[in-house]
Amino acid sequence: MSTTSMVKGTAMPAPLPWPGLLALSTAAFTAVVTELLPAGLLPRMAPALGVPEARVGFLVTGYAVASFVAAIPVTALLRGLPRRPVLVGTLLGFALSNAVVALSSSYGLTFTARLVAGVMGGTLWAMLAGYAARMVPAERRGRAIAVVLAGITLALSLGVPAGTALAEVVGWRAAFGLLSGLAVLLVGWVRWRVPGFPGEARGERVPLARVALLPGLPVILSVTLFLLLGHQVLYTYIAPFAEHAGFGRTDVVLLVFGASTVGGIWGTGLLVDRRPRATLLGALALCAAVMLALGRYADVPAVLLVSAALWGVAFGGAPTLIQTALVNASGPAASDVATSLQTTVYNAGIAGGSLTGGVVLEALGAGALPWTALPLVALALTAVALGRRHAFPVARSRA
Template sequence: MSRFQTRQTFPAGEASPPGPASPAGEPTSSPAALPWSGLLTLTTAAFTAVLTEQLPTGLLLRMSADLDVSRASVGFLVSGYAVASCLAAVPLTALLRRYHRRPVLVGVLIVLGLCNAVAALSDSYPLTFAVRLLAGAAGGVGWSMFAGYAARMVPVERQGRAIAIALAGITVAFAAGVPAGTALAAAVGWRAGFATLAALALILAAWVIQRLPDFPGEPGTARLPVRRVIVRPGLRSVFAMTLFLLLGHQAMYTYTAPFVERSRFGNAGLVLFVFGGTTVVGVWVAGLVVDRHPRTTLRAALGLVAVAMLALGLFGRVPPVLLVSFVAWGAAYGAIPTLLQAAVVGACGPDQADVATSIQTTVFNLGIAGGSLAGGVALERAGVGSLPWLALVLVIAAAATAPAVRES
């Protein structure tokens, strides 16, 4: 079994459960069955969290004009969300891990829904920024739960695939959510995007109550102190790679619209759609190989992102090169969240993964925040052409710190 394979551990004398839980919370009759209703509910929750975070990326130009702020300031709405997730994920997850999982997830979705509703109605940039911070805190708690929740719903041999299904919401958000939000903004205004997302989150909260199995929180005797999780050698390399990769990715992705605008292509909505669509390929491949060839897949993904950034830096004004580069970048990036989350769950076991995943969420969002901030500074000071070069340096740093995982 590779280090990226997930495994479930239990305290001495405690038997492992006979199989995954059904939507009613009972074990299913077949250990090979996947609880699709529950997993797709998690997929939709992940979609909601990602789209809440990334929606300003597709609305950057219109929000900038309507709120009377710079393009970089709208990019900082993504940074602010991510910073709040960084600061809140670990302490809030540690505080809430004793409680049953379903009520916590419902609370996360309600907060996201209300924050998106306020953003849709706000004419004030400070108010919009404030509700983005609150949404980020809720999103950080949500991200600490998704992978472990999915893993607890299935037997050990299906945990990698269950995590891939749950985290496919990331792919759907990039493939359809951000482009759809961009198109909706072009048709009826950017506020409709936030209003639609608010309704989705609140409807999903009601659906979770009805369809998602519940699991108990961690008993006091099983809780690992946060400091012991942070220093685990198997996790530190994953955290370091995550940070550098997300710094590079977000520095470029947040400012896709102005980058595409300077080329002869000029259609940012289509480019974002192409990027998102190709992430579907990446998450599909990750679901197939996450338990067998993690190191090879990880190296290939990092290499593909680096090549895409190099091509964008050299030939980003040429429309065919622009599109092909976004195709390669999207396919590579689509595989990465599944690989990273499976690594974290595999190191800790699904029953104790929430704190480790919250640390990973903090690192992930620190990368998003730092990348959006660094990209905004580079955009204002050195111009949009500097973005792929900044991203390339950071992706190379990620490759240098990639975890030394063993193939199965």
């Protein structure tokens, strides 16, 4: 692949392979909407499946647990296979799962289909960033990964709300049916515009334990864990915190946060290939400042809304920056296995942060949540500041 083109005698970066990257971004979008859509449809799905609403909520939990459990072993099992067939297989798995959910009247069958979708999700997340990195030259990896991960932001800010609204009009079964159809169409798009790459040759595969200990990987994984722990401590319980702040419109807070993540993704895409370390330090410092402001002025609604906007900008760009650092540290060839480790750590951070926040909320009240999140985010910031050599170097890797 040519990395540059000549324009009037000046070397210019080669254009990004937009059709292929957007296909991967749409895959990310499909996975997130598949995972979270039941959460907005509890009252509609519960009567049809003959269970209480809480058990419909377990359809989201089951997906997350399956993704957590499957990411590492399934990725290790499939790492020798050509990449595009594996990607196509995960998309067909999403299509099948969502079709079963759309047609099933049995809670047990529906739950099983959601477990299958979770396995597909864990497999997909482990390969997306590495796939994007292999489609572009080293100096454009960050931008390519930002494009792919933008699918997550679009799913959270637009896809899940739109899917929930659509279900109000055409029914929840039709919403899952459309998701199934989208996955099938995406298979054609992937086969048309996403290049194929070989799997890892048996003699070249780095053992899982050695991947985990590659220079920089432990630090990057710890940053992932600390950031997600701190984020989820407050984000999971933003409704009681907003009420504590005297602002009962949780939907407005979440809208401000979600819209701001789009700005964070956009800004990160401009900076990730030029100043990744400084940008990540800035994002984490901003997250820490937000937690401090919310802790000091938790009873001021205006502070809550401004903080939610700044929080969204900072957190929106952080996953792309951390993922780019992970791919640079592991190298594209080992990135699928490295990302499977990060997927597991990511989900552990979500679960641990939610649990910690719940304990703090019960024991100390909503006002203590930002103070609990602050030291966790500060640990992530400190790890990045100290990880100058391999994890988050001042000079970007050209590997």
